[in-house]
Structure formats: structure tokens, C-alpha cells
Amino acid sequence: MPAKHVTDFTKELADLMEDKIASIQEYLDQGKAASRMELAKFVWSTAKRIWKIINPQDDEKRKMAWEEAKGMLKELVDFELFNVSQFYEPCVKHALEPKIAEVCTNYQYFILTGHVRTKHTPPKLLGETDELLCVDKPPMFTCNYGGYGRLPPRTKVQTSTQLLNCDKTTIQIHEYLALKFEYETAIGTKEFWKQEDENWVQPCGCGKCESCACMQAGCCNRLDKETSGVMVAAKTRRGFPEIRKQFSSEHSLEEGGTEKFYFALVRGQVKIPTTRVEKGSDWIHGPDGPPSNRRGRIEIAIQFDNTRWKAYPCKADEGNEKDWQKTNQPRGDQDESCEQGESGGRRLYALTFYDPIAWFSSGKEKYTLLRLQIITGRTHQIRFHCAEIGHPLVADDLYGAPQSERDWAKRMFLHSYQTKFLEPFSDKWYQVVSPLPQDLGNLLSELHLDRVKEGCPLFLSRRTHLQLKKIFKQYDSGLKLLQVHQAPKNAQAILEMKTAGLNGSGSHESNGASSSKPNEPDEWGGRADWQSQSESWKWEDSRNGNGGAPKSNSWWRTDTNSANTVGVSNTDEDEDDECWGTWRPIPKATPVPEPEPKRPRMEVAAAEPANVAPIPRTPEFPVPEPAPAVWQRRESTRQPGIFYYLNVVTMETLVEPPPPWEKKQSRRDPSIFYYWNPLTGQTSVEKPEI
Incomplete structure (x- = not known):
């Protein structure tokens, strides 16, 4: 917690710590090493000087400041043995120069800002409305909301700060949101925790009703543990089912579903295919759109094996699929989770569009940066689809990338960049953007940029990367990342159908490719945004009896903006409110303050x-x-x-x-x-x- 105001000794403390940090940093920069006694005297004298500046006598404010100082310096000093009048070596814990510099820097940062650095990077707030909260999920935060007869796992700490400082390597995103915020479903989740006991059985695990909203802090979508980017949470009970419908795989195939765009770095040089390849009714890969503005289309059905936690091509017929469901039960220790309908080897229709935007190399290895749009939302969909066409994601050793890539790419390169959705009840259309995080930008900067797609618009990044200036630009902190989105051209028809109760939510899985009527192409080789007419809501069984799919191209929707405004608004892409710092789950000396407004750059x-x-x-x-x-x-x-x-x-x-x-x-x-x-x-x- 931030300290109370301290007006008479804050600057003197900050000046002292700056001098001490400079002294120890000189040793580090010159590669020197001090003796144990010298370091002990340095630490003791620093603590003694802090005590004298604060002078914690009868003033409650000063007493609180001294308690805070002891809390920040406890890794260096055993204050039960500390005596301000006399040096006593055992009171100083064994620590080398880098650790001393780290602790002193953290304390100086606390003096100046009132913030405590944490081991885990806190998710940043991208924006919120009365119904929605959008956050930027860092890697190593998981999205396991329970289900399948299990309760959502959690650490059972009392505050979000304690959670961010815990020793676990992963954190549940819904637990952080519940501890950090006070919106309705977050409060309901904390009340739900109070009712838990070892013999308690959850009343529901569908993940789509108001009851489930208060077991997962309103979280409406999932990202893999190592994937970063946009997460959306419903703040109210009644809004949660409406938003979940938009994020469900079936609903995304209709007008009014969410639009989800990702960045992925994959192995090899990816080119958009010129011909359609069919290995069966469940495996189709080919081009999409007119030749002048074409993108790739992957339509490969998935069977997800919960015992191995991996997706496979769909090969099972109806009979052995049922047999697989009997034995394919989800693992109880899995960090991540999947939708309720995805277990047991069930056949899952999946559709992904992709567009190569930049090509890189490192020695003999070639890499391609893809911008992808997923229509369905299957577990591991992008990872599985890219691997199936021969281009696994960088560092994704589960789907074919070499294990050695983990030496220089510390996590799988996948980032949820942009999501578009309709806010319940207000009928306002929003889009939210998570700029490319610093660690992925640094990774791309280490590679050699061979070429960039002609006409590629600029996207947003958390930092300026000179090598990537043709692809990314740093966001303008004066603008927002969550903005009202231009309504679809057929928005009135959509809302009328919604009012009339015609927006069905049944299963719309299919085996083959849908026929389509091309609309105006956009800069991504798809169709102009929200161009399809209201008739696209009507489903026709065009798959030879293998399941219904929309005959029209309602899911071929891309950005409404021009080539220069693909990011977050109809005017410009430079929108954000806070920077990330580093993405390491346990950084050594990286500030991770809570979001606060910044001056425009x-x-x-x-x-x-x-x-x-x-x-x-x-x-x-x-x-x-x-x-x-x-x-x-x-x-x-x-x-x-x-x-x-x-x-x-x-x-x-x-x-x-x-x-x-x-x-x-x-x-x-x-x-x-x-x-x-x-x-x-x-x-x-x-x-x-x-």
C-alpha cells in the first residue's frame, strides 16, 4: 500500500538513496567486489542514516515511514538484531552488490512514487465502460476458470499485491481481477470464495451464466498461458451471458460476434497459397479474396486431447469419437483451461484467416510475422492451424518448433492485438487494442528484417523499435486504447433481429468451405468491414449434410479503418494509457507501477x-x-x-x-x-x- 504523505523528509530520503545507489553501482560498473565486512558496514550505515532522517519518535507518520522502510529493506537487514547506535555485523544478511543495488533501487522507487515493485508484472487497464473491463494480459497469467466438476484454482491470498509477489510461476487472471477491482462480478467472486470448502460442489460449470460470472470475476475469453494481449471481463451479472455469446465459437460465426486479431511469428517463409488444398472435408487450406488483395484461409477441424493437452486433426468418425470421449478426460493439474464443449475428442469446426506482413531471417533460419483473424475460438487454434500448414509458432515446441528456440525466445510468440465487440444493452460498438509488448518487439529487433509487405499499415507497440519502424510505431499516451468503434453498415438490421430474438446461438460447426459473395476488399485481403446484409444471419445447410454453416461470408470482416488507421480508431492508431516495462514474471529490477496517465510524448x-x-x-x-x-x-x-x-x-x-x-x-x-x-x-x- 502507498504510504501516507510525508512532506518533511521525502526529498532527503530520496537524495540519500540516490547517493547510495550510485556508490554501489560504481562497484558493479567497474567489476569490483567488496569484502563481506565492507558490504555489511555499507548496508548498516544506510539503514542507520534512513532511521535518522525519518526519526521515528512520537510522530505516527514517521513511525509508519520507518515501518515501511523496514519492510522494503528486510531482505538486507534483520531488524530484530539492528541497533542504530552500534554496528553489529550479524544484523546484515548475506547479500552481494547486485542484490543490494536492487533493494536500494526498489526502496528509492517507493519513496518517490508510493508504489511497491512486484515479482509479477500486473495487467494494465486498457479501458472500461459501465459493462466491460478490458485488460492487457501479460504472459504467465493463466485463464483456468474451473468447470468439468472442478473449482477455479487460486492462491488464496488476500490482496492483489500479495498475489503479484507470490512465489508461484503462474497467476490466475480472474483471481487478480477479483482482488484488484470492485465491480459487481469481482465482488461476487470474492463472496463465492468465502463459501468454498473441501466438500463443496460448484452449482454450475457452464461458464456462460450469471452464476458462473461470479466464479471467474466476469472473464469472458481465454488466452494461453504464454499468450499476451486483450482480455475482456463483464462487470455485471446480467451483462456476462451477453458478452459470452459474442465470444463463443458458434456466435462468432454470426453477425454481431467478436472480431479477434493476433500477431504471431512463425517459422519459415509464409506465402499466401494460390490454389486450394483439400486433404478431406475436415482439412482445407487455400487463398481467400481477390488476387489483388488476398489472404490465407485455414479451415481445419480440431479434436482436442485433454489428456495430452494438444489439438489434433479431426479424423474420428461418429463411432470412435464417442469412444474417445469416454477416456479423454481433462487433467486436474492443467494450468490452462478450455471451453466446456471442447473436451472428449469432440469434432470442432475451426476457421482462421492470416496475412504475412513481414519476413525476417537469422542465419539460415527464416521467419514470418503473421497477422491473423480467428473466427472460431478453439483452444490452441492458431498454434494448431499454423503447425498444420507447416509453419509452427516460434518457441512452440508442443507443435513442432525446436526446443532450442527457447534459448532466445523465452516464450511462444503470440499476441492478441485487437478485439471488436458490441457492448450489451447500450448497443455501442467498441474496439480495444493491446500494443505489441516490449519483449516481443525486442525479439523481432534481434532478427534481420528482410522485407515488409507493400502497403503495410503501421501498428502500435509499447516501445519504439528503430529496426521495426516500417511495421510498428509507439503509441501516443494521450489517446485511449478502448474506443467506440464505427457501427456495421447493417447495424440496424442486427439490432432489430436481436430485439426480435432471432440471433440464435446453436451450434454452427461444419465440415467444408462455405460459398461466398465477395464484398469490397480491404487492405487485409478480406472483405470490407461488416458489409454483409441481414440475410447473413440466416443459416443454410450447404455442407452435404455435415452440419450447417452460413452460406454468406458474414465472418469475413476486417478493420473499418483505412490503411493508415488499422489500430484503434477511425482517426489514428496512437492510443494508450500506460507502458508495460518488461514482461518477465520475476524481473530483478524492473519497475511495474499500477497504471497512471502519462504526458503525451x-x-x-x-x-x-x-x-x-x-x-x-x-x-x-x-x-x-x-x-x-x-x-x-x-x-x-x-x-x-x-x-x-x-x-x-x-x-x-x-x-x-x-x-x-x-x-x-x-x-x-x-x-x-x-x-x-x-x-x-x-x-x-x-x-x-x-
Whole structure:
């Protein structure tokens, strides 16, 4: 919890910690090593100086500040043995210079911001409405909401901060949302936890009713453990079933279902096929759309094996499918979960569209960045479909990628970039975007960019990556990621049918390809957004008795925006409210504050860095690219001690440091300001050197 306001000693504490961090950092930079006694005296003297500055006597505020300091420094000091009057070596715990620097940096960050760094990166809030909450899921957060007779697993901690600091390698996203927020289904989930006991049996496990909404904090969709990106939660009980209908595989095949777009880096050079390949009625791969604006279409049915937790091509006939269902029971220790209708080897219709947008290489290996749209929402759908056409996702060793890729790609490269949906009851259309996270941007930057698709629009990223400037641009923090989306052209017909109760939710699985009537092509080789008429709601059995599917092309819907506005709005893509930092589940010294508004970034003229020494990189902790050295801090000749910044290229001057440095106000003390570099996590009370 943030400390109460401390106005009389905050700056002195911050200055002290800055000096101490600089001292220990000098040892680290020069590769020196201090003796045990020297380190013990350094830590003890630091704690002693902190005690004297705070002076926790009769003032309750100062007593609280000292308790907070002890909590932040407990990894270095045993305060039961600590004596401020006399040095006693056993009171200092055994720690090397990197650990001391990390703890001191964390404490300085707490002094300046009131935030405590956590082991796990907290999900960022992308936006919310009266009915919906959209968050940016980091990797290593799982989406297991129970079902199949099991309760949703959780750690049973009391606060979201305790959850983010737990020792588990994975965290349940619904548990975090329930602990963090106070919307209706989150409160209901906390009440549900109070009723649990070892012999209690859940009343429902469908995952689609109001009762289930209060067992999973309103979470409406799932992402794999290592997949990052858009998650949507219903804030109200009555809204949950409506949103779940949009996310269900069947409903997504109708007008009014969600549109879900992903980024994936796959192995090999992907080209859009020119001919249609059919290995059977359940395995179809071919082109989609006119030759001038074509994309790939994968229509391969899935059978999901819960015992192996892997998807397979559908080969079972009706008879042996039933036999498989008897033995194919879900594992009880699985971190992830799937929809209720996906267990037991059931045949699942699945449809994915893809478009290659950039090609990379590393030595002899070739890679392709794909933008995909999934129509159905099957477990492992993108991973399975890409592997079936011979291009498994990078680091996805379950579906054919070599295990060695885990050495440089720490997680599977899959990111849920954009989702479009209809808000229940208000009949407003929204779209939400999760910019490409920093770790995936760094991974792409390490590869050699061979070429980019002609006419490829710019997408949003969490950080600026100079090597990827033809594909991604950093979001503008002054705009929002959740925005009202342009309504479909047939929106009135959709709403009228919804009112009339004609939007059925039956199963719409099919075995073959649907016939289609092309609409106007968009920049992704599909069809213009929401072009199909209201007749597309009507289902026709066009699959030779193998299940119904829409004859019209209602799912060929892509972005409403022009080629320059594919991201998040009808005006521009630069929309966001917060940056991520790093994505590691247990970073060593990475700030992970809760979201807060940031000042809009200023445009800086690009320049190639000259004579910049290369920064060593490691796969575990990649270092961001150095910014072009065009700004310099100068001291005023008229007012000594006053500093400003000069752009040596344009001769522009600034009073405050240029991006990425940002001036922030301390939450604990409004009179204190500090500077923060979101790329490196550095903080400084004084104007920093650039």
C-alpha cells in the first residue's frame, strides 16, 4: 500500500538513496567486489542514516515511514538484531552488490512514487465502460476458470499485491481481477470464495451464466498461458451471458460476434497459397479474396486431447469419437483451461484467416510475422492451424518448433492485438487494442528484417523499435486504447433481429468451405468491414449434410479503418494509457507501477547514433536500444545551477528532459517531483544526464 504523505523528509530520503545507489553501482560498473565486512558496514550505515532522517519518535507518520522502510529493506537487514547506535555485523544478511543495488533501487522507487515493485508484472487497464473491463494480459497469467466438476484454482491470498509477489510461476487472471477491482462480478467472486470448502460442489460449470460470472470475476475469453494481449471481463451479472455469446465459437460465426486479431511469428517463409488444398472435408487450406488483395484461409477441424493437452486433426468418425470421449478426460493439474464443449475428442469446426506482413531471417533460419483473424475460438487454434500448414509458432515446441528456440525466445510468440465487440444493452460498438509488448518487439529487433509487405499499415507497440519502424510505431499516451468503434453498415438490421430474438446461438460447426459473395476488399485481403446484409444471419445447410454453416461470408470482416488507421480508431492508431516495462514474471529490477496517465510524448527528429558503444544483451534481460544522442544537458551561463536541454541537430531547447524521460509527481508528496525513464526504469530527483 502507498504510504501516507510525508512532506518533511521525502526529498532527503530520496537524495540519500540516490547517493547510495550510485556508490554501489560504481562497484558493479567497474567489476569490483567488496569484502563481506565492507558490504555489511555499507548496508548498516544506510539503514542507520534512513532511521535518522525519518526519526521515528512520537510522530505516527514517521513511525509508519520507518515501518515501511523496514519492510522494503528486510531482505538486507534483520531488524530484530539492528541497533542504530552500534554496528553489529550479524544484523546484515548475506547479500552481494547486485542484490543490494536492487533493494536500494526498489526502496528509492517507493519513496518517490508510493508504489511497491512486484515479482509479477500486473495487467494494465486498457479501458472500461459501465459493462466491460478490458485488460492487457501479460504472459504467465493463466485463464483456468474451473468447470468439468472442478473449482477455479487460486492462491488464496488476500490482496492483489500479495498475489503479484507470490512465489508461484503462474497467476490466475480472474483471481487478480477479483482482488484488484470492485465491480459487481469481482465482488461476487470474492463472496463465492468465502463459501468454498473441501466438500463443496460448484452449482454450475457452464461458464456462460450469471452464476458462473461470479466464479471467474466476469472473464469472458481465454488466452494461453504464454499468450499476451486483450482480455475482456463483464462487470455485471446480467451483462456476462451477453458478452459470452459474442465470444463463443458458434456466435462468432454470426453477425454481431467478436472480431479477434493476433500477431504471431512463425517459422519459415509464409506465402499466401494460390490454389486450394483439400486433404478431406475436415482439412482445407487455400487463398481467400481477390488476387489483388488476398489472404490465407485455414479451415481445419480440431479434436482436442485433454489428456495430452494438444489439438489434433479431426479424423474420428461418429463411432470412435464417442469412444474417445469416454477416456479423454481433462487433467486436474492443467494450468490452462478450455471451453466446456471442447473436451472428449469432440469434432470442432475451426476457421482462421492470416496475412504475412513481414519476413525476417537469422542465419539460415527464416521467419514470418503473421497477422491473423480467428473466427472460431478453439483452444490452441492458431498454434494448431499454423503447425498444420507447416509453419509452427516460434518457441512452440508442443507443435513442432525446436526446443532450442527457447534459448532466445523465452516464450511462444503470440499476441492478441485487437478485439471488436458490441457492448450489451447500450448497443455501442467498441474496439480495444493491446500494443505489441516490449519483449516481443525486442525479439523481432534481434532478427534481420528482410522485407515488409507493400502497403503495410503501421501498428502500435509499447516501445519504439528503430529496426521495426516500417511495421510498428509507439503509441501516443494521450489517446485511449478502448474506443467506440464505427457501427456495421447493417447495424440496424442486427439490432432489430436481436430485439426480435432471432440471433440464435446453436451450434454452427461444419465440415467444408462455405460459398461466398465477395464484398469490397480491404487492405487485409478480406472483405470490407461488416458489409454483409441481414440475410447473413440466416443459416443454410450447404455442407452435404455435415452440419450447417452460413452460406454468406458474414465472418469475413476486417478493420473499418483505412490503411493508415488499422489500430484503434477511425482517426489514428496512437492510443494508450500506460507502458508495460518488461514482461518477465520475476524481473530483478524492473519497475511495474499500477497504471497512471502519462504526458503525451514529443516527437524528436530521428538521427542515427554515432560512435555509440554496443550494449551487451542477454536473452534473459534484453537491453533496449540506445536513443540517438541528439540531446545534451547544458548549464545556463546566466544562471549557474540551472540546466536545460539542447538538440544538437535542430538547436531546439527544452526546459524538461526529452522523451523517454518523463517528469512525474510523487503520489506520496504532491510537492515532490522526479524524473522517470520508462525504458530503463531509472529515476532521478535532479534533471538527468541524457
